[in-house]
Amino acid sequence: MPADLEKIMARIKEKRQAFQEYRFEPLENDALKTFFDLAQEYETLDNFYRISVGVIKEFFDLDSRLYLVSRDGTLQLVCDTLQGIYPDQPAAPEHIRLDTQSYFIGGSWVAPIKGNMILVDRLPFYTKDQPIGMLEVFPEEKLPERRRFFLEKYTNRVGYNLHNKIIAWQNIQHIRFI
Numbered sequence: 001m002p003a004d005l006e007k008i009m010a011r012i013k014e015k016r017q018a019f020q021e022y023r024f025e026p027l028e029n030d031a032l033k034t035f036f037d038l039a040q041e042y043e044t045l046d047n048f049y050r051i052s053v054g055v056i057k058e059f060f061d062l063d064s065r066l067y068l069v070s071r072d073g074t075l076q077l078v079c080d081t082l083q084g085i086y087p088d089q090p091a092a093p094e095h096i097r098l099d100t101q102s103y104f105i106g107g108s109w110v111a112p113i114k115g116n117m118i119l120v121d122r123l124p125f126y127t128k129d130q131p132i133g134m135l136e137v138f139p140e141e142k143l144p145e146r147r148r149f150f151l152e153k154y155t156n157r158v159g160y161n162l163h164n165k166i167i168a169w170q171n172i173q174h175i176r177f178i
Contacts, residue, residue, distance in 0.1 A: 022149075022150075022153065024150060025150075027059055027060075028059075028150045030059065031055050031056075031058075031059040031060070031150075031154065032153075032154065032157065034055055034058075034059070035051060035052075035055045035154070035157065035158070036157070036161075038051045038055075039051055039161050039165075045162075045165055045166070046079075046085050048161070048162060048165055049066050049078050049079035049085060050079060050084065050085065052064075052066055052079070052135070052158045052162070053065070053066055053079055053080055053081045054081065055154075056081070056137060056151070056154075057081045060142075060147065061142070062137050062138065062139075062142055062143070063080070063081045063082060063137070063138050063139075064080060064081055064135060064136060064137045064138070065077055065079075065080040065081075065082075065096075065135070065136040066078050066079045066080065066113075066133065066135055067092045067096060067133050067134045067135070067136065068113075068132060068133035068162075069098065069130070069131070069132055069133055070089070074091055074092075075091065075092040075096065075097070075098050075133070075134060076089040076090065076091055076092060077089060077090050077091075077092055078133075092134070096110060096134060096136060097134075098112075098130060098131060098134060099112060099131070099134070100112055100130065100131060102148070102152065104140055107138055107139055107140045107141075108136045108137060108138040108139075108140055109136070109137050109138070109140055109143050109148060109151075110134050110135070110136045110137075111134065111135050111137070111148075111151060111152055111155045112131035112133075112134060112155070112159075113131050113132050113133040113134060113135055113155055113158055113159040113162065114131050114132070114155075114156060114159045114160075115131075115132040115159050115160070115162070115163035131159070132159060132162065132163060133159070133162075135151075135155050135158065137151060
């Protein structure tokens with residue numbers, strides 16, 4: 001086997017083992033597959049936001065709110081399962097803060113949305129060591145540790161995909177400008 005492929009194969013084996021250790025339930029695996037399929041199927045950011053919160057609602061009957069860091073560095077509500085898209089993107093309530101760790105507050109669990117660190121310099125806002133947003137999930141009483149573990153992994157996938165979609169959108173805007 002070529003050395004370059006061998007290196008990738010070793011990483012694939014590590015990932016396979018990690019997923020076996022995660023022991024996701026079939027429902028959780030289905031939620032991830034649905035998220036990935038729909039994230040590819042729908043191209044707009046608004047639909048991506050809807051998918052991000054909608055999968056949590058459909059598969060786990062949990063409500064959620066998606067907050068993103070704006071160009072000026074403030075955290076703004078972009079979508080939730082109660083209203084959908086927020087065109088005016090209001091500022092996050094004071095109790096929702098940008099943090100690198102998940103936390104409980106006001107009956108909710110809030111997790112950081114981390115972007116693709118390789119592409120961090122391509123975002124219109126500074127995020128070198130900070131998340132690109134936060135995902136609030138509630139009610140807290142329906143979030144045992146096992147479900148929170150899954151949602152942390154899910155949130156990582158949301159962040160990576162969102163980061164790539166934002167950059168793709170920026171590239172399209174740049175091409176249109178040229």
